[in-house]
Amino acid sequence: MEELKQRILKEGRVLPGDILKVDSFLNHQIDTALMNRIGQRFHELFGNDKITRILTIEASGIAAAYATAQQFDNCPLVFAKKGTAANMSADVYHATAYSYTRSGEMEIYVSHQYLSPADRILIIDDFLANGQALSALSEIVRQAGAHLVGCGVVVEKAYQPGGEMLRRQGIRVESLAKIAAMDPENGIRFE
């Protein structure tokens, strides 16, 4: 998505530690006009796949998922919550994801009532790097017996292993901006 790539080049900052800051429009401040066009793009890619629910994870996936759900006739949007095993009730699907940002494991969960075997699920997230969050979400879809149609990702760090790992499992992953390489000196190069 050319508009998104140009925006990343213009406002993104590459920091030491493989960090891409795009918080002026994607995950701290949000440009809802751009995000709505991101939702339209996901609808172009998955619009014929009879999606019944959009699934994402709090907090930074919610805006892109909201924009996308609007394009799918306002189909229900579910966001997985982060929690600890201690505060989780019995009626949830749950999975574990290792967070590289937080250097620790996190549990994510979704109530049984909001996913069913009849569902055709599109997972949406803002970033894909190591694939931990998307793997955990796809595990939750599996537990629910629902059909995972695919994953829509706003920014993929294609030099990290997550995208390949998911695609090798047969999961369809569509990323709107794929970063081939980046570092603080040379900036960002897209695939």
Place this chain on the structure above:
Amino acid sequence: MEELKQRILKEGRVLPGDILKVDSFLNHQIDTALMNRIGQRFHELFGNDKITRILTIEASGIAAAYATAQQFDNCPLVFAKKGTAANMSADVYHATAYSYTRSGEMEIYVSHQYLSPADRILIIDDFLANGQALSALSEIVRQAGAHLVGCGVVVEKAYQPGGEMLRRQGIRVESLAKIAAMDPENGIRFE
């Protein structure tokens, strides 16, 4: 907002411990069509107030704030992040809120670059009970030197002290559903 109240009566569950579960449409699964009408209602209330930015707090405020920002000509939406003092950089406004849900203090923060003295801010959140989150957000607006136009709240527990505390400070608070009383046996009564 009659549609919202009817939906709360139909799908809301009152649990022991003063908990209102509305996670089938508001804060776990989201009905984006309803949420867009919530955004339209906030625009009816604040549309003449020259709002330049919408401010909310992750995670469950994001959907309502997104719906509202769209109605305000896609003005920028900023969500405050939750963190610990340890992972906070120097260039942020921050405030402390006591979370009754988590029984502990939480720090929330917003980068300096996304709020300015020229801003006229509308704060949006899904719930108002003790007012801790809205107080912390208004403190961040104060630190930025911006003008706080008011707060738009989806559900207010009017029998809790938060709404009165904020209104006594001269803050305009508009709530779309005000709960006068609720308990597991008698259900929900609106003001």
